């Protein structure tokens with residue numbers, strides 16, 4: 349069992365010592381002529397969990413989608429500012445967006461397995477990249493399923509349809525599908541909101557374990573969850589970053605009144 353609650357608050361010095369995974373500089377996003385994010389700058393540390401919190405419609409998902417350029421699927425978008433991942437500004441015109449999206453894993457609110465086998469779901473991304481070596485694919489599928497804490501439950505049914513899995517198993521399958529590509533960053537958009545409380549705790553433990561391998565950024569409406577799993581938390585309000593600090597500080601002694609109002613349920 350992971351000790352989710354036994355963490356010391358980090359000092360400012362410790363915070364500045366963290367290695368940066370995603371460095372957002374003056375990011376502004378408008379979607380269909382609506383200004384959604386206004387001048388966001390935030391440094392997200394490597395191999396930690398950072399939670400994005402704030403009331404519905406404040407721009408959390410839009411910020412998450414900025415990390416793999418998903419906002420560009422929206423017909424009319426305007427994006428300015430920079431997002432640096434691994435010494436690359438991902439908005440640079442030389443960036444190869446398909447390569448970027450394969451390096452930044454994404455898990456959505458509702459599991460969305462493809463109507464194919466468990467094995468094919470997990471190996472999908474690798475095969476799209478042209479990987480054909482059977483042994484390599486077998487090893488990658490096993491490793492990803494082990495890392496997603498699903499291997500023991502599915503090892504004897506890898507070629508059954510993924511749609512036969514339970515909701516919690518399907519969500520772990522989505523995590524395995526993302527992990528098979530060994531992403532540097534894993535984006536999770538309310539990954540447990542469709543799951544029961546026990547399965548939710550299981551996924552939370554899994555997220556904590558995955559910090560060894562990648563940086564995790566999670567959008568959640570669940571304050572208890574954010575406080576339990578995240579190392580850092582960013583409170584967003586009406587498209588602006590209001591407060592960002594280590595989670596212990598933000599959830600116990602926020603600096604801004606707006607943050608306190610939100611985490612104590614006074615609005616949102």
Ligand SMILES: Nc1ncnc2c1ncn2[C@@H]1O[C@H](COP(=O)(O)OP(=O)(O)OP(=O)(O)O)[C@@H](O)[C@H]1O
Nearest residue numbers: 379380382384403404405406407408409410411422
């Ligand atoms: N395609 C779009 N066109 C225009 N406005 C959009 C579009 N997508 C999102 N928005 C608007 O951008 C704002 C932020 O949306 P976003 O989904 O990022 O918020 P959120 O904080 O993730 O909300 P929730 O917690 O409800 O999921 C909202 O006002 C939303 O209506």
